[in-house]
Amino acid sequence: MKIALLGYGRMGKTIEKIAMDRGHEIVVKITGDIEEHDLSKADVAIDFSIPDAAFKNITTCFKNNVPVVSGTTGWLDDFNKATDICKEKNSAFIYASNFSLGVNVFFELNRKLAGMMQGLEDYSVEIEEIHHTKKLDAPSGTAITLAEQILEDNSRLNSWKLEEAGENELPIHAKRIEDVPGTHTVTYDSTIDSIEIKHTAKSREGFALGAVVAAEFLNGKTGVFTMKDVLAQLFEK
Secondary structure, eight states: OEEEEEOOSHHHHHHHHHHHHTTOEEEEEESSOGGGSOOTTOSEEEEOOOHHHHHHHHHHHHHTTOOEEEOOOSOGGGHHHHHHHHHHTTOEEEEOSOOOHHHHHHHHHHHHHHHHHTTOTTOEEEEEEEEOTTOOSSSOHHHHHHHHHHHHHOTTOOEEEESSOOTTEEEEEEEEOTTOOOEEEEEEEOSSOEEEEEEEOOSTHHHHHHHHHHHHHHTTOOEEEOHHHHHHHHHHO
């Protein structure tokens, strides 16, 4: 598989190593204007660029018949426009706030637990996320995904809020600590006990591997998919 890397920072370099170890080839590395690069040799693009560039990068790939796996956060106001262009151009797309296979299992656990806890009114719920000091956005896309899953099943909460939350809001606490790849904790607390689920990333390699596995899944397909589709295929094996 021939891969275009959209963004060649620390994550892009990790993806490059893992992709090559799995027998793939990197045919273009894009750090500036995507229109200055030739995408014709790419079977699929993996996007870990920056929020301001993501929409243009992704849709330019669709217009050049290149499917996209995107893990860039902070651009999702344009997500529906991007998926519309994907469908219009008969291309393929996977976006995930976190491509770690372990985190996506964690998402499924979070969704299941939220459903189980919805009738237990004595429990409050909160999310904590910890990342390295170079992470620009807060809360993390992963924490937002966790929060949105909980809100789907909790009629007592209307929205999430960073740090101080009101009565009907789900608090997300964001911490930035040097050299922490990513830790996410969901806690249900009552006067009697606490229930906690937690995912701790040990390196960027888990995120990079998941992105490459998603690209392998997407190659040759058309449509808009999620990591749930990727996991379903893996679990079938």
